[in-house]
Amino acid sequence: MMTGITGTPGTGKTSVARELERRGHTVVRLTDTVRPYVIEEDSRRRTMVVDVDRWVEEFEPVDGIVEGHLAHLLPCDRVVVLRCRPDVLRERLAPRDYPEEKIAENAEAEALDVILIETLEEHPDERVLEVDTTDLPIGECADRIERFICGEFPPSYGSIDWTGYLEVGR
């Protein structure tokens, strides 16, 4: 079974995947697989443009966890969408040497549920779990994901509304 862990940068994918790996799960990091599919790199914005269609087409399915902000585009059996309140997301991204424009874009994408919407375009409801990591310690996020994978924790999404965090007049 392949479980995707996706989310806006800063929502905690790397941290929770590290914890799940420590607990014995096989983890594939998407950043390690996209390199051959990079079409363009924008070093100022620290962004890569990837040939996503070809990457999805050629991706070898994994019996384990795939972690990365494109994971929901793969034919996963389960998808976990990590979330983080936009003001806290900004704090989490602050130590990265991202330009302000990129931090603002990520906070806005999070406020607009962009990754959740993309996930629901690809996967039926019963495969999707949204986890709000804002106040949930990494270990507890990992517990919930493990229980979701084995069917003990039910799928759910849609209880988050962060439109109030959209920055107006930018």
Ligand SMILES: Nc1ncnc2c1ncn2[C@@H]1O[C@H](COP(=O)(O)OP(=O)(O)O)[C@@H](O)[C@H]1O
């Ligand atoms: N559940 C959490 N609670 C508090 N801080 C977290 C949590 N998950 C991640 N963080 C912190 O947020 C920052 C970004 O986490 P990271 O795992 O790198 O996110 P991503 O891989 O989604 O970009 C790190 O400093 C990490 O320690």
